[in-house]
Amino acid sequence: MSVTERPIAEPSRLAHFPVTFFAIGMGMMGLTLATRAAETAFSLANGASLAVLTLSILLLGLVTFGYLLKATFHRSEVAAEWRHPVRIAFFPAISIAFLLMAAALVDVAPHIAKPVWILATVLQGGLALSVISAWIGHRPFQTGMMTPAWFIPAVGNVIVPLAGARLGFTEISWLFFSAGLIFWIVLLTLVMNRLMFHEPMPGKMAPTLMILVAPPAVAFTSWVRLTGETGPFGHVLLSVGYVFALVVATQVLKLRKLPFALSWWALSFPIAALSVASFVYSHAAASEAHRWIGAGLLALLLIVVAGLILRTAVAIREGGICIPE
Template structure:
């Protein structure tokens, strides 16, 4: 009995902040199906079910992590100062911002609660993360596409923020996200090409490369309501990275399961939503086929990732010391 209690306590101690990537994945899938209801005439019950699931998972993970904070403060502090894990704390605020988008058309008061809390937290985490990078020497080996999460996550703010904040505020977050996307991508591309390959556990984070242009496209269209040259550039870059990841499929087939697998889902969902938004504006048949393809691929990927997560949880291979 004591041994099992010790194991449970250790699992709580090693409960990773990366678990919020699950919420990001489920929320992205929810928004994609919400868009599919209006664009592709999908049944609404799927989106409603996913909305409930995303919310429940967010609440459960948040409760567990709060308990961990009060029980193992040193463990949380260690994560918050870890050169890699620090980037995943922004997954908390991004989860809130995504849930704000999920609820925007259903319950605006709930959406506002998530959005204002998410913006405040993400504003702090952006400044904290950049300050951490400036005040601490960073090793090139620690760099990976997860670096994009806390900074480029700013472009997500305008999507749910229309109606909640002035255009100038939304443009501030959009500008910060786009600016640092270019800078960080250059750093990461240099690291990937000229230095050691990414560790297997970080290979799924390559999917994050799809997210900045895809989310940037959605934010730009949401703010200005037009598909102009800049919007087309963002969409085409998102499409390019999606095709590149598909071309690299062999890199992902045999890698061992890690919670970082959830990094597969959100970027694919963002690309699917972008394709549907572009189709709604242009009625291009290629974009219609692309929309159906992205919905199918994202659904299949999340089914595999969810299954693997549950299997490894049952085996006790999640929330262990690395």
């Protein structure tokens, strides 16, 4: 066969290693925090949360290593993801995963949590501003391109105080918290308009509907970390989280019929966030009901994460992930 007749080699799977893999890091770190909150609520030893934290750090490390390799050897593919109208919103999942790791490390290794938090906060600020700049720039975004995944940059901002307030970075935490809240309100209006008045989301993105739960749930926990109390505003945030959880629950039967994709990991972190918020409110208000709501959500989260890990492993083995779309 002559040189001109040779088939063109297909790009390696590494070239198609998606930034959405960082949703795994978010989900696992969320599980760590929810497990830790349950141990505190039920006065248990922290052995389970340490085990989950170890596994979460390992998985996040593997995902980070994989994406760094992609960024080194396939820069054009990374640039293509940045230009993608949906995947661009997943880039702040990188910094969010590490912010959550810092929050999980505050109690067990504060000397490690501090530098991780600082680096992740700087990265979150840069990514959030870059994504928002792309949204309001000259790129032709259409309403149909919007999904609840667009909340991810805003969610990242309200996560900053989880560790930041405890590490003494109060003013920076308030700055990010305020930015997260205002963009959550703006994006909530746009996303609800898209969901109600336009075509249904593509099947792969339908699980991102669960992301509606995350901003108010995380914001409630950050609010308590910053103020030391729940207050009326905290009540509103937690209640809104429950309301959105009930709204998403009405769509469960539809979601069950969809094929697996990495976007299914979007189910995990919001459940974790609402579980943590319930435990936090239980402690602040001495509410036994909220303690058991948190426990129920944690049990659901364990089932969801176990299923996601299994489905992800099967998809990797069968070559259903890291393929061109």
